[in-house]
Amino acid sequence: MKEITLTIDGQPVRVDGGASVLEAAKALGIEVPSICSHPDLPAYGACRMCVVEIEGVRGFPTACTTPAADGMVVRTESETLRRLRENTLELMMSGHPNACLVCDYRAVCEKHKPTPSKAGTSTRCGLCGNRSECDLREIVLATPGRNLGLPTIYSHKKVERDDPFIERDHNLCILCGLCWRICDKIHGQPAISIVRRGKEARIAASFDRSWVDSGCTFCGACVDICPTGTISDRFAKWHGHPDNKILSTCMLCPEGCSFYEMTENNQVVATRMTGFAAEDRLCALGRFAYPQLLQDRDRINRPLLRESGELIPVSQEEAVDALGAALDGFRDGSFLFLGNDTELRETKHLYRSLATDVLKGKYHFMAAGSGAADLPETIAEKIENGTIRAVLSAGDLLPAELRERLAFLGVIDAFPSALSASADVVLPASILAETTGTFRDAAGTVKGVGPALPAPAHARPEWHWVRDLAQRLGADDWRRYRYAPDVTRTIGDDPAPAPLRTRPRDSVKDALPARFRGHLLADRVPALRAFGLPFTPPEATATEKRGFLIRRKEEIAPNFHSFLVEAPEIARYARPGQFIMVMAAETSERVPFTLTDWDPENGTILFIIEETGRSSRELCALRAGERIAHVSGPLGAPLDLTGANTVALAGGCYGIGAIYPFAKALHKAGKRVFVVLEASSHFLIYFEDELREFCEAIYFTTRDGSMGRRGAVHDVLVELLQSDDKRPDAMAAIGCTLMMQMATEATRPWSDVPLHVALNPIMIDGTGMCGACRVSVGGETSFACVDGPFFDGHEVDWAELASRRGAFVQVEVEAMPQNGTLAAHACRH
Amino acid sequence: MNLFAIRERARAAWAAFALPGHPRILVGAATCGRAAGAMEVKEALAAALGEHGLTDSVPVFEVGCNGLCYAEPLVEVTGRDNRRVLYRNVDARIAARLVESHLVQGEPFMKRALCVVEGNPLEGLPKWAELPMIRPQERIVTRNLGFIDPGEMLHYVNRGGYTGLERALALGPKGTVEEVTRSGLRGRGGAGFPTGLKWGFARKTPTEPKYVICNADEGDPGAFMDRSVLEGDPHAMLEGLLIAGYAVGATVGYIYIRSEYPLAVARLAQAIEDLRAYGLVGENILGSGFAFEIKIKKGAGAFVCGEETALMASIEGHRGMPRAKPPFPAVSGLFAKPTNINNVETLAAVSAILERGADWYTGFGTEKSRGTKTFSLAGQIRRTGLIEVPMGIPLRTIIEDIGGGVDRDKACKAVQTGGPSGGCIPGHLLDLPVDYEHLAEAGSIMGSGGMVVMDEDTCMVKVARYFLSFTEAESCGKCVPCRMGTQHLLRLLDTILAGEAAPGTLEQLRGICETMKCASLCGLGQTAPNPVLTTLRYFEDEYSHYLAGEVRRYRIEAESCEGCRACAIACPTGAITGDRKRPHIIDQEACILCGVCLQSCRYNAVSFVFEEKAAR
Numbered sequence A: 001m002k003e004i005t006l007t008i009d010g011q012p013v014r015v016d017g018g019a020s021v022l023e024a025a026k027a028l029g030i031e032v033p034s035i036c037s038h039p040d041l042p043a044y045g046a047c048r049m050c051v052v053e054i055e056g057v058r059g060f061p062t063a064c065t066t067p068a069a070d071g072m073v074v075r076t077e078s079e080t081l082r083r084l085r086e087n088t089l090e091l092m093m094s095g096h097p098n099a100c101l102v103c104d105y106r107a108v109c110e111k112h113k114p115t116p117s118k119a120g121t122s123t124r125c126g127l128c129g130n131r132s133e134c135d136l137r138e139i140v141l142a143t144p145g146r147n148l149g150l151p152t153i154y155s156h157k158k159v160e161r162d163d164p165f166i167e168r169d170h171n172l173c174i175l176c177g178l179c180w181r182i183c184d185k186i187h188g189q190p191a192i193s194i195v196r197r198g199k200e201a202r203i204a205a206s207f208d209r210s211w212v213d214s215g216c217t218f219c220g221a222c223v224d225i226c227p228t229g230t231i232s233d234r235f236a237k238w239h240g241h242p243d244n245k246i247l248s249t250c251m252l253c254p255e256g257c258s259f260y261e262m263t264e265n266n267q268v269v270a271t272r273m274t275g276f277a278a279e280d281r282l283c284a285l286g287r288f289a290y291p292q293l294l295q296d297r298d299r300i301n302r303p304l305l306r307e308s309g310e311l312i313p314v315s316q317e318e319a320v321d322a323l324g325a326a327l328d329g330f331r332d333g334s335f336l337f338l339g340n341d342t343e344l345r346e347t348k349h350l351y352r353s354l355a356t357d358v359l360k361g362k363y364h365f366m367a368a369g370s371g372a373a374d375l376p377e378t379i380a381e382k383i384e385n386g387t388i389r390a391v392l393s394a395g396d397l398l399p400a401e402l403r404e405r406l407a408f409l410g411v412i413d414a415f416p417s418a419l420s421a422s423a424d425v426v427l428p429a430s431i432l433a434e435t436t437g438t439f440r441d442a443a444g445t446v447k448g449v450g451p452a453l454p455a456p457a458h459a460r461p462e463w464h465w466v467r468d469l470a471q472r473l474g475a476d477d478w479r480r481y482r483y484a485p486d487v488t489r490t491i492g493d494d495p496a497p498a499p500l501r502t503r504p505r506d507s508v509k510d511a512l513p514a515r516f517r518g519h520l521l522a523d524r525v526p527a528l529r530a531f532g533l534p535f536t537p538p539e540a541t542a543t544e545k546r547g548f549l550i551r552r553k554e555e556i557a558p559n560f561h562s563f564l565v566e567a568p569e570i571a572r573y574a575r576p577g578q579f580i581m582v583m584a585a586e587t588s589e590r591v592p593f594t595l596t597d598w599d600p601e602n603g604t605i606l607f608i609i610e611e612t613g614r615s616s617r618e619l620c621a622l623r624a625g626e627r628i629a630h631v632s633g634p635l636g637a638p639l640d641l642t643g644a645n646t647v648a649l650a651g652g653c654y655g656i657g658a659i660y661p662f663a664k665a666l667h668k669a670g671k672r673v674f675v676v677l678e679a680s681s682h683f684l685i686y687f688e689d690e691l692r693e694f695c696e697a698i699y700f701t702t703r704d705g706s707m708g709r710r711g712a713v714h715d716v717l718v719e720l721l722q723s724d725d726k727r728p729d730a731m732a733a734i735g736c737t738l739m740m741q742m743a744t745e746a747t748r749p750w751s752d753v754p755l756h757v758a759l760n761p762i763m764i765d766g767t768g769m770c771g772a773c774r775v776s777v778g779g780e781t782s783f784a785c786v787d788g789p790f791f792d793g794h795e796v797d798w799a800e801l802a803s804r805r806g807a808f809v810q811v812e813v814e815a816m817p818q819n820g821t822l823a824a825h826a827c828r829h
Numbered sequence B: 001m002n003l004f005a006i007r008e009r010a011r012a013a014w015a016a017f018a019l020p021g022h023p024r025i026l027v028g029a030a031t032c033g034r035a036a037g038a039m040e041v042k043e044a045l046a047a048a049l050g051e052h053g054l055t056d057s058v059p060v061f062e063v064g065c066n067g068l069c070y071a072e073p074l075v076e077v078t079g080r081d082n083r084r085v086l087y088r089n090v091d092a093r094i095a096a097r098l099v100e101s102h103l104v105q106g107e108p109f110m111k112r113a114l115c116v117v118e119g120n121p122l123e124g125l126p127k128w129a130e131l132p133m134i135r136p137q138e139r140i141v142t143r144n145l146g147f148i149d150p151g152e153m154l155h156y157v158n159r160g161g162y163t164g165l166e167r168a169l170a171l172g173p174k175g176t177v178e179e180v181t182r183s184g185l186r187g188r189g190g191a192g193f194p195t196g197l198k199w200g201f202a203r204k205t206p207t208e209p210k211y212v213i214c215n216a217d218e219g220d221p222g223a224f225m226d227r228s229v230l231e232g233d234p235h236a237m238l239e240g241l242l243i244a245g246y247a248v249g250a251t252v253g254y255i256y257i258r259s260e261y262p263l264a265v266a267r268l269a270q271a272i273e274d275l276r277a278y279g280l281v282g283e284n285i286l287g288s289g290f291a292f293e294i295k296i297k298k299g300a301g302a303f304v305c306g307e308e309t310a311l312m313a314s315i316e317g318h319r320g321m322p323r324a325k326p327p328f329p330a331v332s333g334l335f336a337k338p339t340n341i342n343n344v345e346t347l348a349a350v351s352a353i354l355e356r357g358a359d360w361y362t363g364f365g366t367e368k369s370r371g372t373k374t375f376s377l378a379g380q381i382r383r384t385g386l387i388e389v390p391m392g393i394p395l396r397t398i399i400e401d402i403g404g405g406v407d408r409d410k411a412c413k414a415v416q417t418g419g420p421s422g423g424c425i426p427g428h429l430l431d432l433p434v435d436y437e438h439l440a441e442a443g444s445i446m447g448s449g450g451m452v453v454m455d456e457d458t459c460m461v462k463v464a465r466y467f468l469s470f471t472e473a474e475s476c477g478k479c480v481p482c483r484m485g486t487q488h489l490l491r492l493l494d495t496i497l498a499g500e501a502a503p504g505t506l507e508q509l510r511g512i513c514e515t516m517k518c519a520s521l522c523g524l525g526q527t528a529p530n531p532v533l534t535t536l537r538y539f540e541d542e543y544s545h546y547l548a549g550e551v552r553r554y555r556i557e558a559e560s561c562e563g564c565r566a567c568a569i570a571c572p573t574g575a576i577t578g579d580r581k582r583p584h585i586i587d588q589e590a591c592i593l594c595g596v597c598l599q600s601c602r603y604n605a606v607s608f609v610f611e612e613k614a615a616r
């Protein structure tokens, strides 16, 4: 197109006609703030951050939507523009939970909790899986003198977890429209769009269908482009920013799509399209199932050898030796290799040579997605009539009845199966991203795979096994195959794999290959069942009516669920300050929760659970009328504060509920009670009315100032300590470690007034036996579960406590359930 | 068929309709009339005619709304003497008496007679043109409303219809655009952009095909001018659409109309069918070589779909969401083709302009605002209705003469024009000339023509809140300033009304308004702050009361209260108690501040007063 010249901030610039003012500014190196524009998409004009002034044009046009014109004179900076942008950003952020961005303690808090909490809904960056890679956060933090004075209008939308792989927290959405626009661009017909108007407007599939029914192909483009944590990849969500990316090829089907493997600590946590063009798209398997297959915890990771009827682990050398020795006896044309059509060319090539050149037998590659039942008749017959007597199967590819006819079976595979359990030798295989080499797709194009990532334990790429095996069988020259390229060079013109009849990238219904190496994919990645992929039905287990009945359950603030549970024994003996240990199901973790209230007459207890990780999510997924497997307690030493006359009770997070029993008891005893609450923002305060009943005054502190006072509980505690008429003679603070630690530091000058803090280290048994809850108090080791949970804050070794809490972060991330709302029942093992 | 032959037929049709010496009855049966019971009246008339054996000799026609909405249902009866008498507030019982008195006995039923529309004068009854509500009006767009059968195209033709099209075809596209430019007509959809200029842009864009669109999405709460025109005289707009299509070189015209207007849709569908039958749409119209199709597209009633780019997205089958301009529709509009979009009223004016000439049209209105403007007059005013006035007319003339002054002789506190995008003009500015420039200066806009009169008891903060609650719900949600700004404005107004606003709230309001005005993507967000800004500008003292911790409550003054129980019966929450003939009292806890009590009291005993919040 014709070139044009315009002037931006006094500098002339030549651009193609058709360029936008934003692009022209970029060409000059002038950065105009822009949130809703994207180089791969046409202009949209929703965020209104890129406003500029143009001579002769009324008002403040947006640079992204305004076509550059010859002779145009543009200003990107002025006092008015600065103010408009600041105010627009403030408006935008008022629709997005932003307390962390204005919090005075952000730096120290994020050091304290280096990874975000795995909350149900993200009520601020500290609870947001997107934190380490959030564009929005970056823009806001980079805005000098950011003023987010408007209170957050939190929309209280329920996190949508019903779809496989993708979950949505609409409370974070800034409606930049990138997601539906990229979907539109890639698929021609977007599966999602904005529905409803005004404050109800949100991203959804039309007619509020599930995404599975909307025509969404689960390409993941929207997940990748969303600048906020709104649309997220359930599996990758809590892994943080990947530390590396590898350009590779998906080998789950003969399409052989190119993609990036996004890795963290050398594990694939996600895959990503190489660009945002239609031809770059991936299917649900390549985008979402791939990382989960690799991280499947049920892998074959050691070579196994059958000895006196049992499969026992052996060394790699022993395994190769045994296999070689066995196969040596089948060089008479009775050997068959069964492999997979969609595999590394190197692997296929060496298998072919092994079968024909070395063992003088046959080979057969099974088409993508097929399983044992698809074995060709001709082969089945040959096994049936004894022509074939030995098989090496690279997967679960042989029906059980044929297995019985064989004299020898070797299996080389990644996942266990009935077939491998019946084999004579089993070799652990590296798969997919754990291998490197080349792949020929159905169209004939050769693409690169790898470099390889570490495989579990003793697993090796298949061609490594084959090479060693061939040498064992006398093919000495195979020694030259040291690296993949050594094999690649010898391949020549190998056939392309048979194409799929369906198009997995265009649909998730009846289009995805059902199997990988003969294993049902939906057995390994249960979320795939939502697409109708077949799976092995679980053995029915009788559901029993045992456990503790949940009478009532309510989400009283985002992520805070109150449970009213029948537990007469606990209700009878509970005292303020005590806690219980709860197990959602028989196989769940034991987790401690402070008792908020109890009613000996009705035999019920009340406690509040903050959804913040695997176990709490499992519990919060339970509904009223259902049962909790175990509730044991009351545990811990009760704390009696009634010796004091004036008590200040400070609560934050779950602590708001936890200070309640003290307020109640003190009020009953006729003592003066001052309640100080802390939350990041106004919408996270709960129990206000309940507490008001038992106190003289209630003070609110929020990090964003949305309820008046900006700050933390210690500000109020200090004021109370300094006051003449409200000076407490005892204090208690319950909340996150940082809150209690800060309260401790701030009140140190008044160490004559005890500050009781509830220590919440990781607990396992809660009875003083396991030692997990060790804390150092006053220079001595105590067990929080029996000696505590209350200690005088001024005596606690806070640094040690913080470091111990961080110890299990990685394990916790890996334990996050992958089945959306089925969380409580998703336990796979 | 050529126009000559059509006119022949039209003359015959009109002669049959207005046959001298033959009685007939016209019933105002537009949506407004129907809501007031016109269809029951029509049935009662038919029954009465039947009773008197007049069914065959006295035809009953449905006509559009003549604008005197306060007096609906309206019935016009013509006797054998050719005198046409208009009756007001007719119900089934009155209908029977009209037939008996006027048609059987030949005596006009004076109790409900409003005026003589045509024919010999009647003692004590004004003529139509002398009605105080009609006298200051100039009826151009509404020229046929109430006088023709809107289902009969030939009536329209007989009153000069399609002469404008004929003239346009003779002038050629360029000449037509020039004629419209010369007329000084400005868009009546809200923004007032010069229509001729807009047509010129679309005409000059070389891309083909081109489209014209009639915007009949009329979404302002309380506005019903477009509906009345389409229901009462669809061809006035359709002729304008044909002319526009011809002038810009379009081949298809779309009418985007809200599906809440079923009668208008039916009238349009019928009218388009007639046009086709007479060869006025289709190929080679009137032998000129001009080919044109007209399509109706029904909208789902989102206010924002009245915004032109959102409207076009909606026609294309996408979500009705505005996009940034440029490119302007004249360059890239519907289906990315050059498109000209005009409002119903604009197009109805075009047909008159082409018929009678630009010079005639410039005789109305002011230098910069030519012609006339329709308004739907509503609120606390004696005579509500659909009016059409020359631009530049003093606001006072509209309120006092046409509208007959504020209800119950209260003072006029403010007049709201332009609906949710407009503002409130205070009572002391009643001498303001009503044209684009003066309204804008006063902080309001002409808008599409809503005009709501508010009396001295109106709470202006509540007025602002009402409009904000509308825009908050109707914001499409696309852009940040509008989506979030409306929510915050509404929230802040609520805290003000609750007497809980923090100091600095007014500055906060103004700041948000500025951001919305300057940075919103479309007209909705850019104008949504207007109700807040104008009430702040003229009635800041009311805001100050609230900010000083006062709230407004309804109180009954014991001295004035006669204990008539009217308020107690009217109150929807039963908050008012008291014994008959004893002063009544309002339970402030139960009161929802609806103000019905104040409206219902005949003794002016109820007032709406500021007081300390604590005092209950």
Ligand SMILES: Cc1cc2nc3c(=O)[nH]c(=O)nc-3n(C[C@H](O)[C@H](O)[C@H](O)COP(=O)(O)O)c2cc1C
Pocket: B186, B187, B188, B189, B190, B191, B192, B193, B195, B215, B216, B217, B218, B219, B220, B303, B304, B305, B306, B307, B308, B309, B341, B342, B343, B344, B346, B347, B448, B522, B523, B524
């Ligand atoms: C939020 C919004 C709503 C609108 N609604 C209408 C409407 O209901 N009817 C209308 O005719 N114009 C409406 N408009 C104005 C149109 O966008 C456009 O200006 C008009 O159709 C142009 O026609 P005109 O030149 O005849 O005025 C609206 C504009 C905005 C910003």
Ligand code: SF4
Pocket: A096, A097, A122, A123, A124, A125, A126, A128, A129, A130, A131, A132, A134, A135, A136, A137, A172, A227, A228, A229, A230
């Ligand atoms: S999306 Fe970004 S800014 Fe928003 S909470 Fe998450 S990390 Fe923070």
Ligand code: SF4
Pocket: A172, A173, A174, A175, A176, A177, A178, A179, A180, A203, A225, A226, A227, A228, A230, A231
């Ligand atoms: S979900 Fe993400 S990409 Fe989509 S509109 Fe919201 S913030 Fe933008």
Ligand code: SF4
Pocket: A179, A182, A183, A187, A190, A191, A192, A215, A216, A217, A218, A219, A220, A221, A222, A223
């Ligand atoms: S995953 Fe792909 S197909 Fe599905 S909504 Fe997102 S972009 Fe569209």
Ligand code: SF4
Pocket: A250, A251, A252, A253, A254, A255, A256, A257, A282, A283, A284, A285, A286, A287, A504, A505
């Ligand atoms: S279509 Fe899917 S499974 Fe096949 S190669 Fe592409 S991403 Fe992998």
Ligand code: SF4
Pocket: B304, B321, B322, B474, B475, B476, B477, B478, B479, B480, B482, B483, B520, B521, B522, B523, B524, B525, B526
């Ligand atoms: S100003 Fe309002 S209605 Fe217009 S695009 Fe923005 S959000 Fe939508």
Ligand code: FES
Pocket: A033, A034, A035, A036, A037, A044, A045, A046, A047, A048, A049, A050, A051, A062, A063, A064, A065
């Ligand atoms: S980047 Fe221009 S409006 Fe968002």
Ligand code: FES
Pocket: A762, A763, A764, A765, A766, A767, A768, A769, A770, A771, A772, A773, A774, A783, A784, A785, A786
């Ligand atoms: S939790 Fe195991 S010792 Fe305390």
